[in-house]
Each structure stands twice: as structure tokens, then as C-alpha cells.
Amino acid sequence: MAKKLISVTVNGKLEERAVEPRTLLIHFLREELNLTGAHIGCETSHCGACTVDVDGVSVKSCTHLAVQCDGAHVTTVEGLANKGVLHAVQEGFYKEHGLQCGFCTPGMLMRASNFLKENPNPSEDEIRMGMSGNLCRCTGYQNIVKAVQYAARKLQEAPAA
Amino acid sequence: MIPPKFDYHAPKSVAEAVALLEQLGSEAKLLAGGHSLLPMMKLRFAQPEHLIDLNRIPELRGICLDGDTVVIGAMTVENELIASEVLRERVPLLGEAARLIADPQVRNRGTIGGDIAHGDPGNDHPALSLVCDAQFVLQGPNGRRTVDAHGFFLGTYMTQLEESEVMVAIRIPSFATHSGWAYEKLKRKTGDWATAGCAVVLRRSGDVVSHIRIGLTNVAPTALRAEAAEQALLGQPFTDENIARAVAAAIAITDPADDLRGDPEYKTAMAGVMVKRALNTAWARSA
Ligand SMILES: Cc1cc2nc3c(=O)[nH]c(=O)nc-3n(C[C@H](O)[C@H](O)[C@H](O)COP(=O)(O)OP(=O)(O)OC[C@H]3O[C@@H](n4cnc5c(N)ncnc54)[C@H](O)[C@@H]3O)c2cc1C
Ligand code: FES
Ligand code: FES
Numbered sequence: 001m002a003k004k005l006i007s008v009t010v011n012g013k014l015e016e017r018a019v020e021p022r023t024l025l026i027h028f029l030r031e032e033l034n035l036t037g038a039h040i041g042c043e044t045s046h047c048g049a050c051t052v053d054v055d056g057v058s059v060k061s062c063t064h065l066a067v068q069c070d071g072a073h074v075t076t077v078e079g080l081a082n083k084g085v086l087h088a089v090q091e092g093f094y095k096e097h098g099l100q101c102g103f104c105t106p107g108m109l110m111r112a113s114n115f116l117k118e119n120p121n122p123s124e125d126e127i128r129m130g131m132s133g134n135l136c137r138c139t140g141y142q143n144i145v146k147a148v149q150y151a152a153r154k155l156q157e158a159p160a161a
Numbered sequence: 162m163i164p165p166k167f168d169y170h171a172p173k174s175v176a177e178a179v180a181l182l183e184q185l186g187s188e189a190k191l192l193a194g195g196h197s198l199l200p201m202m203k204l205r206f207a208q209p210e211h212l213i214d215l216n217r218i219p220e221l222r223g224i225c226l227d228g229d230t231v232v233i234g235a236m237t238v239e240n241e242l243i244a245s246e247v248l249r250e251r252v253p254l255l256g257e258a259a260r261l262i263a264d265p266q267v268r269n270r271g272t273i274g275g276d277i278a279h280g281d282p283g284n285d286h287p288a289l290s291l292v293c294d295a296q297f298v299l300q301g302p303n304g305r306r307t308v309d310a311h312g313f314f315l316g317t318y319m320t321q322l323e324e325s326e327v328m329v330a331i332r333i334p335s336f337a338t339h340s341g342w343a344y345e346k347l348k349r350k351t352g353d354w355a356t357a358g359c360a361v362v363l364r365r366s367g368d369v370v371s372h373i374r375i376g377l378t379n380v381a382p383t384a385l386r387a388e389a390a391e392q393a394l395l396g397q398p399f400t401d402e403n404i405a406r407a408v409a410a411a412i413a414i415t416d417p418a419d420d421l422r423g424d425p426e427y428k429t430a431m432a433g434v435m436v437k438r439a440l441n442t443a444w445a446r447s448a
Binding site: 001002004021022023024027043044045046048051057058059060063064065067068111115129130131132133 | 162163164165166167168169171195196199200203212214216240260263264265266267269270351352
């Protein structure tokens, strides 16, 4: 059960570590790299709290092995803001009250930012479908949808944020 | 929850993966999208000593045409099925049904090959491949063989796939003109497996059904092809009476498990509802 050496670019920074093959990406991020933004919710790939980007696509990091990320680019919620300026989805969740306890929010933000790349001008139905892998237990989805709509408008006005 | 310990292998070709399977025997498992296997490992339902990751084998991905047959690499993920123009034109059922599988993140990882090879009666691709007359290309130590979807599913988690074989591709003939198709899936929430599901592909000649396949999801230990139900409509006009005979014949072969999605009686009734809806949608589209 030898450890494997992996190099992963996380939020723009190259990280080299020896990992046990069974180490899940979520534990690698939280425990090896101290990036505790991505949360562990259900651990069974249902809730989406652990969502991060791996090579540009949304992935549930509780169901992905760290060794599989050798050579990959990973973005977590810590990498979303640009030099202290909130990403449009972060601003949207803040302005539209898209969170209460905040537990689901890192996953929501990562999924929303990726979804708006897939579909920059979505309908409400498309937002609900695109965000359907993320559960929220307290805010309710109304304001989350509004937050994504806010971000979509903002990104359309000022592209390449 | 962390999976049990294992050694990790990342072959670069199918031949290399097959060689590893042969060498490591029953202690090894293939890792595709990991969205069935890793959860099972976390729960200790599976404890392979070796995982052979298929993700670094480019030849296993992508969708192309071989004459009139659509060839889908086993490692093609659900979201690629949804996005595929070739599928939309040739086998529109597949992308449409893939939208009903799991959720966006899972669809970025879960593969069509893994969904089929897993042999889980709750998975949607087995019934879909039955109604599409799909064939599976399997590569083992003695080369490749091609098997029909019909007859491939032997029991829960049991298929014709041998221990040292890799599923390489799924081959599906393009739908003929005047085909209609539908996948009806009852689920409790987005991202859930089916309480009951029904896939239909049919063809119309005038007022008569000239070709028909009916497949059922999650109402028996394997996906089912409802052949007696097909016979109730084949060569017949699409009347309420014939639809009712088909529904009754489909219901007769179900054997659903009692679980949180419902008891057998409920699931059987819902299977009937799904069959009727899928038949009606498919017929309406076949005009
Ligand atoms: C929250 C959630 C919801 C889901 N909902 C649905 C749903 O609604 N419908 C549905 O159909 N599925 C659903 N799934 C299952 C999901 O689609 C899985 O991705 C799929 O069942 C397995 O595909 P995989 O690529 O992830 O395979 P893996 O989990 O990697 O592998 C599954 C099994 O197949 C074997 N295998 C994989 N690829 C090959 C190959 N090429 N050749 C030979 N053997 C192979 C593996 O060894 C393993 O035994 C859901 C999963 C989750 C986590
Ligand atoms: S913790 Fe990964 S999906 Fe819930
Ligand atoms: S804000 Fe509390 S779970 Fe979503």
C-alpha cells in the first residue's frame, strides 16, 4: 500500500505530496493543505458541500481520490476571489441572502461559478437543474437561485471577472 | 468515511489494464468514475486490494460513428452523452435519459461503461441499452469480443463480464426513421435512482407498431426487457386495449425489492404507469 507522490496545482499553487492511494480529495485539501473551505457533509456524494473544480469541471471531492489529481488543476472556494475582490457569485450570495448557516455555501459557490461558465445566461429552470447536486438545509433555494441570477447579470455586464 | 487500503495503478492503455487484471486476479477492481465503487468501498461492501484506474486511457473516451452505428467509449461520462450532437441525431434517447441520472457533479464523473458494468438494477443505462439493441465490446487476455446487451445482465451485480475483461465500448445502431422513444423514470427527488423506470423505442408503419423494445429499471434483480409486453403491440395498432395488454404483460415480470422507495405492490403499480407513459410518448414522437 505504498504512498504515491502527486503534484497538484491548487488555487494556482503547485503542491507536491506523498499520499496514501485511499486518501479522498476532500481530506487531502482539508487536512494536508489546510484548505477547509470545502466542507464534508454527507460523505456519500449527495449533498455537494465538498464541490470543487478539477480541471475545469465540478466534482464532489468526497468521491474522488487525491492520487487521481496528479497533474490536475484544482480550484476551491479559497481560490474564487481575485486579490480580495469577491467573485460575482460570492457577491450574489451576499447581496441576495443566499446563505444562513453557510455550511453548504462553499459548495454552492463553486458549483454556481462553474455552472455560469457552462451556461452564462441561464433560465430559472436551468439554474435549478444546474445546481441540483447541491443541498441546502436552511436557506431554501429561492435566494440561492436569486444569487445565481445576480451573478449571471453581473458577469454579463463585466466579463472576465 | 474513508475507503479501505488498496494499491493504485494507472495504466495508459487497455492492454496494460487487462494485463494488470490478469496478474492481480480477483483482488483487483477497475475504477471508472468511482461513483458506485468508492461509496461501496467506504461502506466496506467492496474491499479490493488493487484499484486499476481507467481514467488515464484516452482510447476509452469519446463518441464516434462506425457506418450507421454509434460507438461510445466506455469511459465517456454522462455529461458528454448529454452534450453529444451525434447522439442527439442518431440515438436521441440516450442524452435525454442521461439528464435524469444523478446530478451535474456526478454526471461529470460517472461513465456509461461503469453504469452498465456495475450490474446494479437501479442504474438506468442497462434498460436503456436493452431497448437500443446495444452491444458491448469487451477486451480480455484473448482479445476482444462483442456481446448483446440482451442477455448480458445475469443478476444483481452480475453480468457476462469476465474477471479479466475491460468494457471498451458500447455500440448502438442509429434509430431508423419513424422511430419514437421515451424514458419515464419515477424518482423521489432529483438525483435519485428510479422507484420504477421504463424505456421504450418503437417504430410506426402507418397505424401499426412495426418494431418495439420495452425495458424496465429497478423493478427486479436486473434490468428487464419486457418481451411479452413487446409482443402485445408488435404488428398491432396502437389502441388503448393493446396498450393495456402490454402494461399487464410488463407488470407480470416485475419482482421489485421492498425498500425505502416503496413496497413491491407500489413499485409494480408504478412500473405499469411508467410503461404506459413511455409507450404514449414514444408513439406520439414516432409520427
Ligand atoms: C448521488 C448519486 C446518484 C446516482 N444516481 C444514479 C441514477 O439516478 N441512475 C444511475 O444509473 N446511476 C446513478 N448513480 C450511479 C452513477 O451513475 C455511477 O457513476 C455509475 O453507477 C457507475 O459508473 P462509474 O463510472 O462511476 O463506475 P465505478 O463506480 O468506477 O465502477 C462501478 C463498477 O463497474 C466496474 N467498471 C467500471 N468501468 C468498467 C469498464 N470499463 N469495464 C469493466 N468494468 C468496469 C468497476 O470495476 C466497478 O465494479 C448515482 C450515483 C450517486 C453517487
Ligand atoms: S460531502 Fe461530498 S457530496 Fe456530500
Ligand atoms: S446555508 Fe445552511 S445549509 Fe445552506
